[in-house]
Amino acid sequence: MTDKKLGAQTAALEAPVRFAAWANVAGKKEGEGPLAPSFDYIDGDDTFGEATWEKSESAMQKRALGLALDKGGLAVSGLDWLFAGDLLNQCIGSSYAARGQQVPFYGLYGACSTMGEGLILASLVLDGGFGRRAGVVVSSHFCTAERQYRTPLEYGGQRTPTAQWTVTASGAAVLSREGDGPRITHVTAGKIVDKGITDTNNMGAAMAPAACDTIAAHLRDTGRSPDFYDLIVTGDLGSLGSQLLLELLEGEDLRLSNHADCGALIFDAQRQDVHCGGSGCGCCAAVLTGLLLNGLREGRWKNLLFCPTGALHSPTSAFQGESVPGICHAVAIAAP
Amino acid sequence: MTDKKLGAQTAALEAPVRFAAWANVAGKKEGEGPLAPSFDYIDGDDTFGEATWEKSESAMQKRALGLALDKGGLAVSGLDWLFAGDLLNQCIGSSYAARGQQVPFYGLYGACSTMGEGLILASLVLDGGFGRRAGVVVSSHFCTAERQYRTPLEYGGQRTPTAQWTVTASGAAVLSREGDGPRITHVTAGKIVDKGITDTNNMGAAMAPAACDTIAAHLRDTGRSPDFYDLIVTGDLGSLGSQLLLELLEGEDLRLSNHADCGALIFDAQRQDVHCGGSGCGCCAAVLTGLLLNGLREGRWKNLLFCPTGALHSPTSAFQGESVPGICHAVAIAAP
Numbered sequence: 001m002t003d004k005k006l007g008a009q010t011a012a013l014e015a016p017v018r019f020a021a022w023a024n025v026a027g028k029k030e031g032e033g034p035l036a037p038s039f040d041y042i043d044g045d046d047t048f049g050e051a052t053w054e055k056s057e058s059a060m061q062k063r064a065l066g067l068a069l070d071k072g073g074l075a076v077s078g079l080d081w082l083f084a085g086d087l088l089n090q091c092i093g094s095s096y097a098a099r100g101q102q103v104p105f106y107g108l109y110g111a112c113s114t115m116g117e118g119l120i121l122a123s124l125v126l127d128g129g130f131g132r133r134a135g136v137v138v139s140s141h142f143c144t145a146e147r148q149y150r151t152p153l154e155y156g157g158q159r160t161p162t163a164q165w166t167v168t169a170s171g172a173a174v175l176s177r178e179g180d181g182p183r184i185t186h187v188t189a190g191k192i193v194d195k196g197i198t199d200t201n202n203m204g205a206a207m208a209p210a211a212c213d214t215i216a217a218h219l220r221d222t223g224r225s226p227d228f229y230d231l232i233v234t235g236d237l238g239s240l241g242s243q244l245l246l247e248l249l250e251g252e253d254l255r256l257s258n259h260a261d262c263g264a265l266i267f268d269a270q271r272q273d274v275h276c277g278g279s280g281c282g283c284c285a286a287v288l289t290g291l292l293l294n295g296l297r298e299g300r301w302k303n304l305l306f307c308p309t310g311a312l313h314s315p316t317s318a319f320q321g322e323s324v325p326g327i328c329h330a331v332a333i334a335a336p
Numbered sequence: 337m338t339d340k341k342l343g344a345q346t347a348a349l350e351a352p353v354r355f356a357a358w359a360n361v362a363g364k365k366e367g368e369g370p371l372a373p374s375f376d377y378i379d380g381d382d383t384f385g386e387a388t389w390e391k392s393e394s395a396m397q398k399r400a401l402g403l404a405l406d407k408g409g410l411a412v413s414g415l416d417w418l419f420a421g422d423l424l425n426q427c428i429g430s431s432y433a434a435r436g437q438q439v440p441f442y443g444l445y446g447a448c449s450t451m452g453e454g455l456i457l458a459s460l461v462l463d464g465g466f467g468r469r470a471g472v473v474v475s476s477h478f479c480t481a482e483r484q485y486r487t488p489l490e491y492g493g494q495r496t497p498t499a500q501w502t503v504t505a506s507g508a509a510v511l512s513r514e515g516d517g518p519r520i521t522h523v524t525a526g527k528i529v530d531k532g533i534t535d536t537n538n539m540g541a542a543m544a545p546a547a548c549d550t551i552a553a554h555l556r557d558t559g560r561s562p563d564f565y566d567l568i569v570t571g572d573l574g575s576l577g578s579q580l581l582l583e584l585l586e587g588e589d590l591r592l593s594n595h596a597d598c599g600a601l602i603f604d605a606q607r608q609d610v611h612c613g614g615s616g617c618g619c620c621a622a623v624l625t626g627l628l629l630n631g632l633r634e635g636r637w638k639n640l641l642f643c644p645t646g647a648l649h650s651p652t653s654a655f656q657g658e659s660v661p662g663i664c665h666a667v668a669i670a671a672p
Binding site (some may be wrong): 120192 | 338339340345388390393405416421424425427428431432434435436437438439444445447453459461463464466467468524525526588644648650651652653656658661
């Protein structure tokens with residue numbers, strides 16, 4: 001049997017897997033940002049009709065997946081598998097959203113890179129010939145993340161200049177072995193990279209080395225040059241992390257003139273007071289399932305490299321003095 | 337392209353994926369239990385040489401994977417992908433273990449079912465033609481789990497009669513598209529099942545309905561009867577959960593005379609005072625990578641159905657009055 005692995009970290013799909021449908025939901029602040037027109041639903045008070053923020057986050061995942069299925073004219077029974085994840089302890093955002101949905105479920109934890117991890121695994125499973133359609137859904141919520149990673153909202157903690165703002169959003173995609181949507185052609189799974197950053201309010205710096213590592217690996221494995229892509233879009237490095245990424249890539253002799261970052265795109269950083277930009281699983285997922293996939297469908301771009309980044313730490317590891325390991329997954333997406 | 341999915345939840349592997357090597361490490365209490373001879377390394381004080389329990393858990397995963405690689409005569413560079421998970425917030429047991437290991441990494445969260453989820457995804461990716469070898473490693477540690485899910489050890493909380501004891505152990509397997517080890521032939525991914533149990537000290541009852549659902553689905557999808565298997569071994573239902581499972585299966589007209597449970601096997605419940613038995617990702621992983629795979633290799637059994645179960649809740653969801661959703665994945669393993 002042939003090996004469809006390409007180089008050390010990349011898989012070349014035999015028959016590209018298609019995005020059959022996609023959708024997203026977002027919170028109030030995100031709905032006041034520059035990408036508002038690309039969100040399918042914006043909630044007025046971030047509760048999504050629920051009594052606790054954790055339940056709100058589950059409601060977001062349910063709604064985003066439901067909207068994506070609606071757009072694709074599908075029922076949840078049309079999915080062979082569901083891949084889902086979030087930032088919460090024990091990933092309860094995802095489990096409670098998938099509870100009661102009659103679909104085989106794979107829970108993922110890749111921090112803010114989870115959308116990438118889900119797209120990779122779903123693509124590999126489908127392209128391997130197992131099932132016809134898979135759902136991928138992830139989320140983050142500002143209020144659940146603050147409570148869990150930092151301090152309760154009521155405490156009113158000050159934010160440092162390098163801090164990012166956890167995005168309240170969920171993005172869902174339905175992948176299919178058929179159809180005429182944007183195509184996933186190659187996927188590059190990231191290794192864990194840790195350069196010793198211990199400031200948990202500087203996630204951009206912690207994740208930039210992983211982004212550099214995976215982008216370089218992807219280009220090496222595929223033999224492509226950066227300008228093969230109209231856009232190389234990282235997950236949520238924010239403004240500082242993006243700057244660091246470009247510097248690190250220069251050290252690898254890679255000069256990017258086509259880089260964008262979901263954390264920088266989703267907010268107007270100055271006006272919306274989000275310091276270095278947005279973060280959270282929902283950030284890049286909402287940008288992908290709005291701006292990016294819409295743009296590919298509409299012919300705005302031909303080839304994108306979608307590179308969500310994650311910081312694989314926890315409050316406990318930080319309290320114990322550990323540095324912050326980063327990871328980045330890359331998904332090459334071509335226009336239909 | 338043909339669909340290798342069988343029924344609603346099962347995939348039939350085209351060319352069975354093999355266990356090339358496996359290993360485990362366990363804590364002191366586990367090393368005083370009936371399965372002690374099947375553990376590759378038993379730590380004398382559960383610290384595994386580290387200063388915090390969380391770091392101990394990472395050390396366990398590193399050691400288990402290292403031992404498995406050693407047995408297989410492989411370096412970590414011989415792995416195309418690593419699938420890993422644990423019970424800790426943000427799965428830090430796994431991320432910190434994989435940090436510095438040069439291997440593409442997929443973080444999973446399936447609570448105590450994670451070994452099953454990892455084996456399924458690794459099998460599908462390999463059988464789909466992507467790479468030749470994948471590692472799967474999971475862990476749990478009594479002291480990290482108590483601190484995080486219940487009360488700090490120093491508090492000396494009382495345990496209820498239905499409680500289980502989180503196993504301190506890690507199990508690692510190297511799967512390969514080649515070789516002559518035990519074979520994975522079919523995998524059945526579980527759906528999330530929640531029957532409304534809210535007692536977080538009764539995980540057996542919360543997970544038994546999911547085990548029933550997945551075992552019934554597996555038998556339905558494959559057209560096999562329960563006695564096709566020499567052993568149908570659930571993850572960590574413990575004694576009460578096992579009893580409930582058998583009752584629930586009878587309601588589906590399935591009578592099992594060949595059921596065993598890793599949570600019941602790993603301790604001598606009476607002598608070791610563990611109430612309903614063992615639990616935790618490491619429980620079924622250590623039983624699989626010791627007793628079960630050794631037994632298959634030695635001809636003790638021909639066909640096993642390995643069915644790890646997980647409870648996908650968190651302390652936060654419990655505080656908010658939520659019930660406990662369960663999941664169970666099933667992996668059919670045949671002797672070499």
